[in-house]
Amino acid sequence: MAEIIYNISAIIALAGMIIALYRMVKGPSIADKAIALDVMTIISISLIVYIAAISQKIIYTDVALVYALISFIGVIAIARYLERGL
Amino acid sequence: MVKRIIILLVIVFFAIIIFPLLKVDPTDSLSSLATKYIRDGADELGSANLVTSIVVTYRGLDTLGEVAVLFIATAGVGFLLRKKKNSSANKRRKSSEILSSGTSFLVPIIFLFGVYIFTHGHLTPGGGFQGGVVIASGVLLLMLSDVSLKFNHFLLSAIESFSGFFYIIIGILGLFLAGGFLDNRIFSLGTFGNIFSAGAIPIIYSLLGIKVGSELVGILGNLRDSE
Amino acid sequence: MKDFKRFIVLFVILCIFWILFAGKEFNELILGFVASLIITILFYKKAFIFGEFNLNPKAIAYFVFYIFILLIEIIKSNIAVAKLVIQPTLPINPGIVKVKTKLKSRLGRIILANSITLTPGTLTIETKDDEFYIHWIDVTSENIDEATNSIVQNFEKYLEVIFG
Amino acid sequence: MLMLIGSLITLIGSIFLFLGALGILRMPDVYNRMQAGTKATTLGTILFLAGLALGYSHCTCWPRILTLILFIVFTNPISSHALARAAHHIGINLTEKSVTDKLAEDEAENGEKL
């Protein structure tokens, strides 16, 4: 029962990722695309922890930590590029 | 249009070919060398992460080559990009107060996380390269938030050379004290799964992490300070 | 004295993070102690925001209380934005307003700005001296004082005690 | 039982994640998208991860998940603030529904960009 609900949650999160991808394809400005990237990153972090939990491997969460730190810096770099501060 | 349809068909074709790979059981058809690594690796080298022991000891020379490639890349970037004469840092837009305060809170934690990753290379999926990249990202965050940050390129190359030097010294020590070049059994193997275990692997990975980190910082600094 | 306080606070925070990363086995603690010490020596001169905690019991109690307030605020306003998004007509009324803050310490200001940004409906765009420019999804008043009342006051009265 | 509660929390979190993504699809301009998108997903992630930590409590991954939540809560507002500031600086306009833009007024008054 609980496993089924966890799986449904993962599928809903994946659907959110597809919607973010649509904004990324369409997004009129670069900032829109960067927001879409941000949302996709956050959903990816959730998915990684989900994978780590269902496969019972704690060490996989290290990947999620690296992910959270690095993609944050990527988004800031895009922002600083846009305002010519790079 | 026809071209795009053909491209799509080719991609679908490859997807169908590659998809069965997901169902391959990795244990059922291994070469004899791989079987030996898997069977004896944990007992011989005492590292909980088998990939690490293969990368650092069995295939240590390859890793040395990879680090050399990265070093040549750094040197190439420094050589090709001309240094700026007059500093034009004031042309860049200043970062906001929130970003600079947040940076001074986050950078020490990012550095600590990088140290965690490269010292736990034999226990977790991390290692020297990943830890080095995390540390370089911390410096990158400093660069993004502070437009007038100056790099001491001499210090960077000194750190980089010293860690490379000690890396090779440990390799040669392995040649004399243990089985061969870059053998990790120059110290006792310790308890399996403990932090101070697996002989020289944590030390080698720490040196690699510092070396990779300073090389990447060198590349980024050269990119920023050139015209 | 200021340097010493900064040093201690940074060191303790790094040790806590190391325990969260690596667990509290004895050997790990030794390694974490050494690593935190090295990083603290490297950074304590630049990390100016760590010297700004008020380390008295009242401030710490307020800090714990503040986290609860922030959580409740986040949940409340998230539900409001979720309602907004699923309505077909999308009844929004956005704009950028100006608010004033009394906080002086930089740590207090960044926590205030992050709290404003975390509660959906408001987003800090720019800071300038004691004024924050905030994008507000549902502008009820363009006046500085009224906007300050409804956005900032709720957080500021706690942060003033914690960071001074 | 604990697992069921955890899974329900995760479900709520995933719904918030979905609504956040829907927000960036429906909102009319960059700033509103940032509001609905990146902030609703912060709460969504917190709930998602907390539910997983509760349901799989025997794998003792809660310290990592706590660290992850701390990172996300601290870094996400900073990155969206940086993005919003950059978007305003390069002159991406607010939607026509907007009622006021004090920042642009002040910039015009001082004759320079902040």
Place this chain on the structure above:
Amino acid sequence: MITIIVIVLGLIMIIAAFLAIYQKNLVAAVISAGVISLLASILYLLLAAPDVAMTEAAIGSGLTTVVFLYAISKIKKKDGE
């Protein structure tokens, strides 16, 4: 379940790859390339290769993006002068 995740992520990666190739704006293409390596690292994790996943997440989605952005800003400066 894992199969569904793999298929969806693979499709998103293909779309992002098309975007990275056909987009006129270089920065948008760089962002799309970042998305590809972001999702590739989840796929590596599903294939039980956390080492590679961590390297891909660290280098692919963070550092190469920044290096590309630096390169683009240098090129634009040259063109402007």
